[in-house]
Amino acid sequence: MxxxxxxxxxxxxxxxxxxxxxxxxxxxxxxxxxxxxxxxxxxxxxxxxxxxxxxxxxxxxxxxxxxxxxxxxxxxxxxxxxxxEEEVHTVWTPLINESSEVTAKGDVETASFSSSDDVDYSTLCVICFEERRNCFFVPCGHSATCRGCAQKILSEENKVCPICRRVIRKSRKLVLKKL
Incomplete structure (x- = not known):
């Protein structure tokens, strides 16, 4: 030039x-x-x-x-x-008591469902609503799912956090200490 x-x-x-x-x-x-x-x-x-x-x-x-x-x-x-985490055991309560009986017609006769006041929905998994939240995602840090649902998310092709839709690299077990 x-x-x-x-x-x-x-x-x-x-x-x-x-x-x-x-x-x-x-x-x-x-x-x-x-x-x-x-x-x-x-x-x-x-x-x-x-x-x-x-x-x-x-x-x-x-x-x-x-x-x-x-x-x-x-x-x-x-x-x-x-x-x-092996020492800490979290106990989860089912949403429906096991003492409910169903007749052949499908009617619930003596079903005793737990009321919505008994269940704390803020601690349940946002995907299955059966187990408590016991893991968090890296790098966003959201704790929204149980370990089983987190493994399902990580096994999918689209690995995104269910809260913020940010791509997640891995999930870690959340250790809750009892006071």
Missing amino acids: FDATISKCLRLIYMFFGKLDSIAAPSDNDEFVRWYLELSFSARVVIYITVLGTIMTITYLILKFLSECDMEDDTERLLPLVAE
């Missing part, structure tokens, strides 16, 4: 001042100059692309390394909690 600018300036000087012996302006027919300019431009393009690709690759590797280190830190921090 710089060489092309110099040759253009020399051509302008040659055009205004006539034929000067001290200025050697390249003509359009000079194949060597044209070949040199094209080759130098091509070489610059290749070098720019190579340098840009190298910078992008190094940036990608640094970010990948940092995200793996971040995941290892999460695992190391949560290992004591996972070890304690």
Whole structure:
């Protein structure tokens, strides 16, 4: 590009001042100059692309390394909690008492359903409404499902949080300590 600018300036000087012996302006027919300019431009393009690709690759590797280190830190921090989870047992209450009887006609005779006051819906899984919420999603941190429903979500192709629709990487068991 710089060489092309110099040759253009020399051509302008040659055009205004006539034929000067001290200025050697390249003509359009000079194949060597044209070949040199094209080759130098091509070489610059290749070098720019190579340098840009190298910078992008190094940036990608640094970010990948940092995200793996971040995941290892999460695992190391949560290992004591996972070890304690065997000691903690959460008890869930069914929505319908097991003492209900159904006749052959399908009528519920002596069914004793639990009232809505007995069940705390804020602690139930938002998908199955059968078990308590006992896991959370990484990276959003929402605790909305039981472990079984979380595994079903992670086994699907579209792994998104049911609350915020953010892509989830994994789920962790939530350890609830009894006071």
